[in-house]
Amino acid sequence: MVGYDCDVLVVGGGIVGLSVAYAIGRAAPGTRVTVLEKEAGPARHQTGRNSGVIHSGIYYRPGSLKARYAVGGAAEMVKFCAEYGIPHAVTGKLIVATERAELPRLHALVQRGRENGIPVRELGGAQIPEYEPEVRGLAAIEVATTGICDYVAVARHLAEASGAEIRYGARVAHVDRRPERGVAVRTTDGAGGGDIVRARVLVNCAGLQCDEVARLTGDDPGMRIVPFRGEYYTLTRPELVRGLVYPVPDPAFPFLGVHLTRGIDGSVHVGPNAVPALAREGYGWGVVRPREIATTAAWPGVWRMARQHWRYGVGELRRSVSKSAFTSAVQRLLPAVTPDDLTPSAAGVRAQAVLRDGTLVDDFLIKEGPRAVHVLNAPSPAATASLPIGREVARRALAVLGQEEGVRLPVKPAAPSSP
Template identity: 75%
Template sequence: MATADAVLVIGAGIIGLSTAYAITRTAPGTRVIVLEKEPRPAQHQTGRNSGVIHSGIYYRPGSLKARYAVQGAAEMVKFCAEHDIPHEVTGKLIVATDRAELPRLHALVQRGRENGIPVRELVPSQIAEYEPHVRGIAAVHVGTTGVCDFRAVTETLARLAQDAGAELRYGQRVRAITERGGEVVVSSADEEFRATVLVNCAGLHCDRVARLTGLRPAMRIVPFRGEFYELAPSAADLVRGLVYPVPDPAFPFLGVHLTRGVDGGVHIGPNAVPALAREGYGWRTVSPRDLAQTSAFPGTWRIARRHWRYEIDEVRRSLSKRAFTRAVQRLLPDVRPEDLIPAASGVRAQAVLRDGTLADDFLFAGTGPYVHVLNAPSPAATASLPIGREVARRALAALAAA
């Protein structure tokens, strides 16, 4: 049984461990306990993404996402360099392949400049200087985008937090949360943990943890699976760095993009489809409980009515490798179906409001002894260091007020 007078963090993904690390740095001597249901950190969203350090070009000026991404990208590069974590500042291209995309591309240029991001507009011949095999009618080069190993970042944060006195407990699935004698009591299958403040960084299960504390958040996690391929070694030279399409502003996903990672492999994706479980990394993984809760939430059906045409295309690409290849060929005409090798999928914890609106920014909640992170969308991994400090600030304020 852990003692009270502590901050207890649920979730050992990159946000939870960044929070624990920030608390140990901001308030040395504070008791910090991190509970994680898996046997090691970074097993879900943190360890299942394309490893991109985002620049912040996509995000509305003044939003938390814009501020945290720009600040976080610089901090993440510095953190990786200081701790010998594989990383590279590669820059990336955002490429228009149709004239209808040009207004959106120009809007991104303006947004990038408002966010203080170095951008350069390119004509087709200049695209070829960066990516000889990519085709487009115009593009933007974003200089501050990079790649890193976010799993290694998270493991480093765990080590640094432990070195500063934090306690990490793996294999601890939270079953119940109660308040007793001015303390928060968190129960797992065979142990109780007592703390003064609880921080919910449970990612795919954050809304469930919030409900265990008595909060009734006006959102629900609706899981979307991101499906990836990687280029076969014989075709890997088709891509030098990072190449993205012009995103559809009506949907929160960036479309099928090309990413050369720190290991030299080229990931292509994701294709975003509804997942049949919160940890549903393939079509065969089905959770009746997750499906029932998702189906019972009004926002699920409202988002389906709003975006059903988009999702039909995503499902078609999920079920047909040739359809997926055609989407890739818009950017990379030389790629063939046999060049694509299935790679590991990820699941995005998308917060959806009751009216079917997709929560687009970071969403924090909680009063008294609770701090909840209810939406941490991309660029959460990029921005994890400043986000961790913000969550730590809220937790320490709650601790001081207790």
């Protein structure tokens, strides 16, 4: 008879993995959950290196997982933060068109917002200074439900409240999955030590490493993670910006462009751009991992993506290596800014799933295998939507657990922000 260390083993201690552990504890009390995180604490990568925005859901295709989870998740996240005293604010934001060619896309966003049930107010160019005195544009829309919060604090609370065993410094080195015996995961701590954890079901929330973990289980994810680094600056004159200011995004590319974000601490971040990273956790040009570059280059979708989007990529690279080019991009929204107003800030890396045909996966992507559930694409707005994503993945994991073990698990619905 197999002795299991836990019922559900979650790989990844970012906000999505911890939301899954939290949701399982709320839905099926008594289910034993263990979370493996290779870093020394939670939220060290995508969760802790983003702009801290609670997205409204205005950008996402109606009916998509992103639209459904972001719109509902934004309200849940605000409630969650308020209930547990986590720093947050509902600031609203402006999306600003600075060129005539952007006006049709801005109007399309108004329609999309209404289809998604998001209150949107249209502004003429003369009205923009009433909201942001230093911002200039031809037209704008105000999205009142956008906010900001401390996602690292959210992740820490989820870890504490989940009731799960959290193992930090535990990197997954090998997975042995057998339908009749569950999943055995060998971990390493990077110093010659490690452990073996046996579970009935594995949940893969490994973010930048999710496709690698899926392959370790024996499942073909059908995609590869291509890392894009987002580089930020801090505005030395934060008084130039009151809240959140975004450009009209390019609908062909799933990035939002250089924007202005007043954080929960009062500082204003400017960025990010989006350049290919030379490592999955390549937060600077000096971080180069040849094996990871080779793995990325071997995926045919990368070259097809590059042929389709090379012009966009050239512009992003130019803004990465030239501060004056980056400043020019900012000046489209904020004419008063100068290169001296921008100081480099910590970068982030987006885990972007790319299909074999070069398609950049735009929606959240969740797949199941024998005794496994894989979260294969969960970039922004995953932090905003983490509570409903966590419930959905937990539902699937509990269903797999029940199927594999031939038992009916007690599952109770619970409000995600209940204590």
